[in-house]
Amino acid sequence: MSHGDEPRNALEAAARLAREEADDALSDPRWESYTEGILSEDERRELASQATGSPGGERAEELFAPLGDEAQDRFLAAAMGALRAGGSPAAVSPTLPGDAGAGAANDGSPAREERPAQRAPGGEVVPIGVAREKRDSRSRRAWVMAAPVALAAAVAGVFFARGRAGGPLPDYEVSIAAGPAATRGPGGDTFDAPPGAALELAPGEGIRVRLRPGSPVKGPVGARVVLVVGSRAAVLPARVETSGDGAVRVRARVPAETRPEGEPEVWILVGRPGDLPGEGELATSDLPAGSDARLRVFKRGATWTAPGRQGPGGGVPPRQRPGPMKR
């Protein structure tokens, strides 16, 4: 059946419905950007307008709005609770699809029999796949910065496939803080650092950035926080909030698995969404050499420190409070 033909049976008719849904306004990937809080006011309005004709679309703008920190804390508590509750995976599901080699055909077909269990050193019976997963996970603790930059080639093209949404950007004033306060508390909003102070970074802890445009900005704006060590770089996971006039707040986090080695730098990129790099690891040579009218680049020296050591009482110690960013 070609897509334009009538379906011959209900399965094909259901497939046609699935195709229609994939093309409808609710499938626009920008909704996910909106839930992440990285969509500009203009794009949000455009999305909401497009969704109006879809079933339930009139409520989309309200319901896709970011859930907020309180909800996220709730999810974290629920996840930790589920994790701590434990339970033997062998008792729940003897067949884990993470390992097709045991019990499942290597040709990709679904398993035809349950994976055989093996006895763990402690006498616990666990599926073979689980035992191997646990062993592998320990040997893979070292994080991305230590791994080959396999994704670099894939990400490299991002800077050159620039979108055209929005015009030139004004200069930005950048404030940045790092450490426990930037992770957890309102103290992270203190940005009155002496000029030139190095950021103190620690695996698992936060970086908070505030970007203020020299003049109001029209159109979508986004930001990235990039951790650079030598020739390697990684775009950090971040929550980005933008205001209608182009101001940006970013809360990023250094992944807990990061190996604190080398001399780190933090690069802040603010630009039009099509000009920003995607997520993941990349080589420094893939980063823009400097600012241009559509992408501003700010660099800040940093040092590694132990988690939780950045300041007494959760405050931001003077040494790490930010000064002007170099360009």
Next chain:
Amino acid sequence: MEPTKAQVDSALEGDEAAVRALVATLTPVLHARVTRALLRRGGVHAGSQAREQIADMVQDVFVELFRDEGRALRAWDPERGMSLRNWVGFLAEQRVAAVRRGKRHTLVLQEVLSDDAGAEEAPPRDDPEALYCSRQTLSRLLDALRADLSPQGFEMFEALVIREEAISQVCERTGFSTSAVQAWSSRLKRKAAQILSELSGPALAQEHVA
């Protein structure tokens, strides 16, 4: 940033900072998929309760992802080509569909074929009656497929039925054998018949899927 398998493993070993990072990364995609699934099927509560309903459902998915030592997250294998965001996004849609059907079962991560599953069935005959299958019935069939198929199973549904890829094309793209893809094709037809049987009676199911 797309989380790596190592980051997921750290979280599953109980590293709270890693769990926090994973929750922060996955919340937007779960929120978006849950909201979209509920909006499409008119399943959203009225008024201010709707956002709470969505947050509850997202929380429910997080519990499913981390329960039983993170069985659902351990089942994600990046080498199979699906990103973690897509993996958990699919499981979120599966969860919503299951709850909408009144089936609060655990997530379906993998399916088991019977011994005769590799045998190819006859291609579906033309069935003009299918044109009269109501949109509501088709929505329910689609939701039930989402609820009952594993991520890999639904991927096969997308490839073979939605995108209508040839079996040889699917084999080439996925590395699966011809008999494995044929097994999936047969399974999808049987599954659809079984669901329609539940929805509208056995006779109608045979009429629409055979």
